[in-house]
Amino acid sequence: MKKSGLLTFLIFAAMIAGGLIGEFVFYEGVSGALSEHWTKSAGEILLIRPLMLLIIPVVFVSVIVGVTSIGDPTRLGVVGGSTILYYLVTMLISVTIGVTLVSTFRPGDLPAQEQTQLTTEAAQHYESSEIKATIDTAEQEERVSLTRAFLEVIKQLLPRNIIEEMAGNRTLGVIIFALLLGLALAAGGEHTLPAVRFFEAMFDALMRLVLWIIWLTPIGVFFLVAWTVGNIGFENIIGPISKYIVVVLVGLAIHGIIVLPVILAILTRKNPFRFMWQMRRALMTAFGTDSSSATLPITIECAVTEGGCSKRSANFVLPLGATVNMDGTALYEAVAVIFLFQLYGIDLSFGQLLIVAITATLAAIGAAGIPSAGLIMMVIVIHAVNTSLAGTGKELPMEAIGVVIGVDRIVDMCRTTVNVWGDAVGAKIITRIAPDDPEIEDVATD
Ligand code: ASP
Helix, strand or coil: CCHHHHHHHHHHHHHHHHHHHHHHHHCCCCCCHHHHCHHHHHHHHHHHHHHHHHHHHHHHHHHHHHHHHHCCHHHHHHHHHHHHHHHHHHHHHHHHHHHHHHHHHCCCCCCHHHHHHHHHHHHHHHHCCHHHHHHHHHHHCCCCCHHHHHHHHHHHHCCCCHHHHHHCCCHHHHHHHHHHHHHHHHHCHHHHHHHHHHHHHHHHHHHHHHHHHHHHHHHHHHHHHHHHHHHHCHHHHCCCCHHHHHHHHHHHHHHHHHHHHHHHHHHHCCCHHHHHHHCHHHHHHHHHHCCHHHHHHHHHHHHHHCCCCCHHHHHHHHHHHHHHCCHHHHHHHHHHHHHHHHHCCCCCCHHHHHHHHHHHHHHHHHCCCCCCHHHHHHHHHHHHHHHHHCCCCCCCCHHHHHHHHCCHHHHHHHHHHHHHHHHHHHHHHHHHHCCCCHHHHHHCCC
């Protein structure tokens, strides 16, 4: 068996074994001691931390290499513009799928008894969750409004201290700085060439590091899946909440298995499922870690070495994508918020559904690529809809989020996989505009 085949097999086996062990050995109930179980720490120490260690160096170096290899600022403008257009269009499509499904199947319209059961339990889950503290602080500091959230993103786009941004793991600022430095290095010509070569060599070295760390994936994924399933338990996804989970998963499947592949096939004339297979290690890591940022080093490695993406495209599209392009999160935000309004008996007008669609997209752009980031950003969407309902006495209480907290990790695994898949499809599409070697790219037929 080839090395990559063995690794795929090990990650897959680890997922299944983790799920089974979680369900049959560790499961103790939703609010039991499992929320801080040792399996979670083991997964974090063995996989998440080593991957996190690589994020900032990989983002910094890969964006510089991407920009210097594109070189010409006009060309960079075309690549950047097309990338952002791709991000926005695909996120809006995924949100539309979410809004349509949730409004058609109405998972929140449950029999009165189940409705009361879910909303009563929600309050308890919310009170005892770590997320409550984060949301409370955000509310106190008035950070839940859309304007404030926007301001935060703008601040990150204009960093004042790059070391501070790096230390705070805020990739947006690092990307901006790397972009500017890359442009300056490209403009420097012969004089700055040694530095360009230095970053290219650094990029190769970092990819070697990723190739070593990737072997930790099976073991890390095993512990993380065991913890997730042990913490939630298959039983709890079968209850009244199951309709909501099914709507999110069907939406994600439509977007990930139909929409994105169709876009990819039309724009590149390549087999999208072959590309999906080439990206499998990144997709499985995303599923196991719930984090597009932690997966980023592996996404870049897969895209460049196996997926036939150019460095010019992947090094630029993927780091930015891991931060801002979240198709899965956008869809999930829309479904979850509308579901909660349905559950609490509040009907939303077309205008309010539009508010959800727009704010869900913005919330997904602002969400960090870490576990449960989408759950916290949901506050912004709820807040925006509540503002439009002000005076009607029909606002959604924040504790409603407690309804979905319990099963969020499972949903997060799936939406993160779609997030990473959306980035990879973007990198493949942009490879057409920015191939590393135009002649090779033109004859390539995968
Ligand atoms: N976990 C997701 C990601 O890293 C973000 C989210 O919570 O939706 O892409």
